[in-house]
Amino acid sequence: xxxxxxxxxxxxxxxxxxxxxxxxxxxxxxxxxxxxxxxxxxxxxxxxxxxxxxxxxxxxxxxxxxxxxxxxxxxxxxxxxxxxxxxxxxxxxxxxxxxxxxxxxxxxxxxxxxxxxxxxxxxxxxxxxxxxxxxxxxxxxxxxxxxxxxxxxxxxxxxxxxxxxxxxxxxxxxxxxxxxxxxxxxxxxxxxxxxxxxxxxxxxxxxxxxxxxxxxxxxxxxxxxxxxxxxxxxxxxxxxxxxxxxxxxxxxxxxxxxxxxxxxxxxxxxxxxxxxxxxxxxxxxxxxxxxxxxxxxxxxxxxxxxxxxxxxxxxxxxxxxxxxxxxxxxxxxxxxxxxxxxxxxxxxxxxxxxxxxxxxxxxxxxxxxxxxxxxxxxxxxxxxxxxxxxxxxxxxxxxxxxxxxxxxxxxxxxxxxxxxxxxxxxxxxxxxxxxxxxxxxxxxxxxxxxxxxxxxxxxxxxxxxxxxxxxxxxxxxxxxxxxxxxxxxxxxxxxxxxxxxxxxxxxxxxxxxxxxxxxxxxxxxxxxxxxxxxxxxxxxxxxxxxxxxxxxxxxxxxxxxxxxxxxxxxxxxxxxxxxxxxxxxxxxxxxxxxxxxxxxxxxxxxxxxxxxxxxxxxxxxxxxxxxxxxxxxxxxxxxxxxxxxxxxxxxxxxxxxxxxxxxxxxxxxxxxxxxxxxxxxxxxxxxxxxxxxxxxxxxxxxxxxxxxxxxxxxxxxxxxxxxxxxxxxxxxxxxxxxxxxxxxxxxxxxxxxxxxxxxxxxxxxxxxxxxxxxxxxxxxxxxxxxxxxxxxxxxxxxxxxxxxxxxxxxxxxxxxxxxxxxxxxxxxxxxxxxxxxxx
Numbered sequence: 001x002x003x004x005x006x007x008x009x010x011x012x013x014x015x016x017x018x019x020x021x022x023x024x025x026x027x028x029x030x031x032x033x034x035x036x037x038x039x040x041x042x043x044x045x046x047x048x049x050x051x052x053x054x055x056x057x058x059x060x061x062x063x064x065x066x067x068x069x070x071x072x073x074x075x076x077x078x079x080x081x082x083x084x085x086x087x088x089x090x091x092x093x094x095x096x097x098x099x100x101x102x103x104x105x106x107x108x109x110x111x112x113x114x115x116x117x118x119x120x121x122x123x124x125x126x127x128x129x130x131x132x133x134x135x136x137x138x139x140x141x142x143x144x145x146x147x148x149x150x151x152x153x154x155x156x157x158x159x160x161x162x163x164x165x166x167x168x169x170x171x172x173x174x175x176x177x178x179x180x181x182x183x184x185x186x187x188x189x190x191x192x193x194x195x196x197x198x199x200x201x202x203x204x205x206x207x208x209x210x211x212x213x214x215x216x217x218x219x220x221x222x223x224x225x226x227x228x229x230x231x232x233x234x235x236x237x238x239x240x241x242x243x244x245x246x247x248x249x250x251x252x253x254x255x256x257x258x259x260x261x262x263x264x265x266x267x268x269x270x271x272x273x274x275x276x277x278x279x280x281x282x283x284x285x286x287x288x289x290x291x292x293x294x295x296x297x298x299x300x301x302x303x304x305x306x307x308x309x310x311x312x313x314x315x316x317x318x319x320x321x322x323x324x325x326x327x328x329x330x331x332x333x334x335x336x337x338x339x340x341x342x343x344x345x346x347x348x349x350x351x352x353x354x355x356x357x358x359x360x361x362x363x364x365x366x367x368x369x370x371x372x373x374x375x376x377x378x379x380x381x382x383x384x385x386x387x388x389x390x391x392x393x394x395x396x397x398x399x400x401x402x403x404x405x406x407x408x409x410x411x412x413x414x415x416x417x418x419x420x421x422x423x424x425x426x427x428x429x430x431x432x433x434x435x436x437x438x439x440x441x442x443x444x445x446x447x448x449x450x451x452x453x454x455x456x457x458x459x460x461x462x463x464x465x466x467x468x469x470x471x472x473x474x475x476x477x478x479x480x481x482x483x484x485x486x487x488x489x490x491x492x493x494x495x496x497x498x499x500x501x502x503x504x505x506x507x508x509x510x511x512x513x514x515x516x517x518x519x520x521x522x523x524x525x526x527x528x529x530x531x532x533x534x535x536x537x538x539x540x541x542x543x544x545x546x547x548x549x550x551x552x553x554x555x556x557x558x559x560x561x562x563x564x565x566x567x568x569x570x571x572x573x574x575x576x577x578x579x580x581x582x583x584x585x586x587x588x589x590x591x592x593x594x595x596x597x598x599x600x601x602x603x604x605x606x607x608x609x610x611x612x613x614x615x616x617x618x619x620x621x622x623x624x625x626x627x628x629x630x631x632x633x634x635x636x637x638x639x640x641x642x643x644x645x646x647x648x649x650x651x652x653x654x655x656x657x658x659x660x661x662x663x664x665x666x667x668x669x670x671x672x673x674x675x676x677x678x679x680x681x682x683x684x685x686x687x688x689x690x691x692x693x694x695x696x697x698x699x700x701x702x703x704x705x706x707x708x709x710x711x712x713x714x715x716x717x718x719x720x721x722x723x724x725x726x727x728x729x730x731x732x733x734x735x736x737x738x739x740x741x742x743x744x745x746x747x748x749x750x751x752x753x754x755x756x757x758x759x760x761x762x763x764x765x766x767x768x769x770x771x772x773x774x775x776x777x778x779x780x781x782x783x784x785x786x787x788x789x790x791x792x793x794x795x796x797x798x799x800x801x802x803x804x805x806x807x808x809x810x811x812x813x814x815x816x817x818x819x820x821x822x823x824x825x826x827x828x829x830x831x832x833x834x835x836x837x838x839x
Contacts (some may be wrong), residue, residue, distance in 0.1 A: 032489075075094050092175070133252070136223045144176045146352045254330065257339050258343065289361045311469075315328075389442050391443055395437065397479050407479065508587060612642060656694070735752050754816075
């Protein structure tokens with residue numbers, strides 16, 4: 001056995017070395033015995049090099065795909081939108097000329113498979129649809145570079161085999177899931193390439209600068225956004241998915257350089273229970289085609305290890321809850337052009353060839369399994385309709401219609417039917433009414449997807465997860481929710497969502513009040529302060545007539561402002577209309593409770609916020625905060641790189657955010673500078689393991705709970721799983737709020753669902769008023785947590801505030817901005833920004 005393994009490693013090394021030679025040609029990649037149409041341009045004719053000699057940049061990838069589409073009658077190309085950096089999100093639709101001539105009829109017939117009238121369709125006569133996507137992580141570049149070759153093969157290959165394949169298949173080819181990240185990484189790899197390729201892993205070529213090309217413009221891992229659909233790239237590909245409902249969706253990735261090649265299925269025990277067993281059986285059967293192709297090629301591979309099919313927000317798992325088969329490919333990465341590994345020198349061309357081979361084996365599997373795949377899809381939706389229960393779900397928030405609207409927006413993107421309430425109703429003490437609530441019938445096509453998005457799960461077959469274990473959307477949006485709504489409460493179907501616009505304020509000569517409950521209230525307040533208007537925050541609740549005003553209500557007096565009465569009214573009306581936040585005009589300060597002239601209205605100042613980035617700071621966490629400020633609230637935030645921190649003037653910033661990091665975050669040498677700034681009046685906000693750094697550097701003092709675990713009856717082989725089960729990869733927990741504390745302003749209830757992926761458990765302060773957010777004694781709402789950690793988290797605090805000199809230190813053990821869809825806790829950060837001085 002060892003001799004066989006050694007021979008395979010030698011074979012891989014020889015093959016990789018061959019691909020590194022200067023005489024690299026298309027023959028290295030393309031299958032033998034196939035002729036090619038000379039009228040179709042080869043990659044080198046357009047790019048000027050053979051794929052693998054350089055990393056293709058997105059602009060040149062785009063250029064080549066347009067050239068192919070212009071030259072080949074087998075291809076159509078479209079742009080489905082643009083990235084944040086303005087790069088087109090293209091899609092190639094590839095099939096026979098005959099199919100393309102009647103493409104819309106084919107699409108409609110295919111989509112009918114998921115409808116209730118699908119029984120009459122003859123699947124033996126229908127083409128199968130496959131969606132093949134590459135390099136959603138931009139620095140996993142072998143995928144997009146393989147797409148050059150795959151597209152050329154589809155356009156130019158001749159013979160009975162390709163003609164039959166195209167006649168029986170519609171291929172949706174996305175050559176770059178992540179254009180911005182691919183462009184960033186190609187620049188890095190190419191600008192650091194030597195003429196004499198150096199495979200030393202320590203060479204600069206293989207260690208790209210922060211944040212790297214993995215992520216998109218705002219540093220999001222886009223392979224986690226298939227379910228939340230918050231990013232423009234995701235919205236484009238989800239729209240394509242639901243336009244076609246492909247039978248197979250492939251997602252080409254890379255992994256560590258010392259690895260070989262992985263294809264699904266993953267670990268069987270880590271498959272989500274809502275995924276049918278037949279899905280995994282078909283995945284396994286498709287895998288036999290990959291195995292045969294790699295056996296012939298001589299490439300090592302593995303399957304049913306490491307990866308899983310649990311979180312439906314990943315590209316290879318999202319299809320599984322939608323009647324399709326999702327396939328993950330993971331290729332050991334050269335990270336540049338050639339790198340020394342445990343398996344010999346791993347070259348970029350070798351990784352490209354493996355990815356190209358997997359694309360071809362997917363096409364072959366689709367041909368041979370065509371009818372089975374089509375029938376599976378039809379039966380998936382037939383069974384879903386039959387298993388759907390009567391009744392409906394309802395969600396909403398009468399004080400925050402914006403958050404409910406944003407969740408409804410996600411559901412609509414997934415082709416989930418959303419309705420208005422037939423009339424105002426109450427369920428389990430929660431009120432649901434038109435404009436701030438939505439009703440989702442259970443008996444509809446996307447029943448299984450709805451269940452996956454709304455379920456609360458705390459029991460699991462396995463204790464390890466490749467990604468998060470919970471993502472319950474109503475909890476993420478902090479919405480009132482019921483899963484037991486009567487069908488009589490289902491009103492008019494919403495075909496096109498429209499925001500409920502607030503009634504514009506009347507003109508006041510006295511003061512205006514801004515509702516802080518609305519999700520977009522921070523956007524409105526920031527605009528008001530940046531305009532130079534004075535504003536104050538209510539530290540207590542009050543009322544005027546039947547209108548009640550909560551903690552955190554913002555008051556804008558009319559007198560003694562830089563704008564006159566008319567200008568203030570015009571400006572606030574524009575702000576209300578743009579943000580969707582209710583602003584009310586008052587003619588008197590004689591309110592019940594605190595009056596408008598009370599000292600319990602505290603003056604607010606414009607905030608100038610900075611965030612520390614670079615070095616070992618976690619780019620995901622930093623990017624989520626940048627995106628929140630820039631895209632959601634139209635607030636400027638300055639990104640301070642750790643490399644320049646010693647030269648940075650901090651005096652102009654009111655707030656500095658220190659995100660999570662893989663290491664220390666910033667050097668201890670910089671701690672004094674940050675402490676001096678805080679003592680002088682700054683507000684320092686630390687997230688996740690930055691909490692420990694701030695404690696170690698004397699910014700704050702608190703106690704944490706520690707778990708001392710002892711392995712009993714755990715074998716050497718099981719030791720990794722034992723340790724892994726003690727982490728919190730992502731679960732949801734309940735906390736109790738003190739709504740009178742500024743950190744909780746804007747929340748209507750005294751309970752809040754928090755997303756947590758750390759094991760930092762801060763003990764509560766002995767003074768109860770210093771614990772405005774505290775986990776309940778039975779906090780688990782959804783997701784996996786080990787018994788020792790569950791015992792530890794009960795009664796601890798995820799938030800800590802301490803004064804330091806004239807400044808404030810605010811700590812969050814949890815990520816309040818997780819993946820841009822955890823709307824429900826975004827306001828905690830905004831409260832820390834605007835009201836930190838009042839804590």
